Amino acid sequence: MPSLTIRRATPEDEAVVAEICRSALLPADRGDMAGLGRLLWHTDGVIGFVAERDGAIVGAVFGTVTHEFEGTVTAAVTLIAVAPGHSRRGIGTKLLAELESAVCERGATEVWSGGGQPRFWWSGVDEKCPAVIAFFEKAGYLKDDVAPNMRVALADADLGAREVGTTAIRRLVPSEWPAFREWMDQTWENQWGEEVTTTLDRTPVSCFVAVRDGAYIGFSAYDTNRRALFGPMGSSPQAREHGLGSELLRFCLRDYVDQGLTECEIGWAGPVDFYTKVMGAVVSRRFIRLKKEL
Ligand SMILES: CC(C)(COP(=O)(O)OP(=O)(O)OC[C@H]1O[C@@H](n2cnc3c(N)ncnc32)[C@H](O)[C@@H]1OP(=O)(O)O)[C@@H](O)C(=O)NCCC(=O)NCCS
Structure with a gap:
């Protein structure tokens, strides 16, 4: 035996x-x-x-x-x-x-x-x-x-930058992590702060932040757990206007294109219609x- x-x-x-x-x-x-x-x-x-x-x-x-x-x-x-x-x-x-x-x-x-x-x-x-x-x-x-999960064909996606009012979107800087983490935990009830920690270990840092009047109002991240997997992303409920979420998404996807990727996945996609409308993403896995x- x-x-x-x-x-x-x-x-x-x-x-x-x-x-x-x-x-x-x-x-x-x-x-x-x-x-x-x-x-x-x-x-x-x-x-x-x-x-x-x-x-x-x-x-x-x-x-x-x-x-x-x-x-x-x-x-x-x-x-x-x-x-x-x-x-x-x-x-x-x-x-x-x-x-x-x-x-x-x-x-x-x-x-x-x-x-x-x-x-x-x-x-x-x-x-x-x-x-x-x-x-x-x-x-x-x-x-x-x-x-x-949804798939984005990066070559077909419109990734051109757009203005989002007075909001500045930029890559997260490691030294601002404590303030950003505090905002994450407060805004998303501890949901995503820990997940996004790993973006600090990526080169370049795979997280973008949206800032208005000196305050964070949104973020987007990729490769938190797995290569070529976009997410999580969120914009403050009061800031969901002027295409902020779409632009945060485009910042990450432009990085993917710069890194030579031709497609990526959106992991555990919540608002499916949003990703389809903005990027032509299609559900690839259930x-x-x-x-x-x-
Ligand atoms: C899922 C997996 C771990 C099962 O391992 P395993 O050692 O074969 O499982 P067991 O022998 O304990 O199977 C228990 C029961 O599961 C079901 N089962 C397992 N394999 C099955 C199959 N190929 N088809 C149908 N039922 C199956 C059966 O009911 C089986 O009981 P039975 O053999 O008395 O009919 C194995 O198939 C695997 O490694 N799959 C690929 C990896 C993967 O995709 N993992 C999941 C991601 S987390």
């Missing part, structure tokens, strides 16, 4: 797990392996387990305890992958159970099949992966909602978000 052991992931496992991801994930999800590595192995709060079969790693799961929303401590499965030659042997189920008990110990009362702001690779399970959806359903997860009460 082959032996199966589930144990905590250690940094030494990174290369083998990356190899499993290369063989198990959709091509669209393995275009930025460096970013995936950063997310799984170098992010505070990410918990990982690997499955060893006869001493060889054949699967891995990672997750986070994310945020408290109205008293609910939420967890998310950041990634689960089993090497294709080892599927349908209950390995994924055992890995998931291990992660669920770890997040439960940390106070989570529900767990999602993706997402997990501020650090995530996708918002849920791609609808093109019915096997993965079946896997989560068998483990007791229920479909909750659907979140789209993620089914499943949830389990623990």
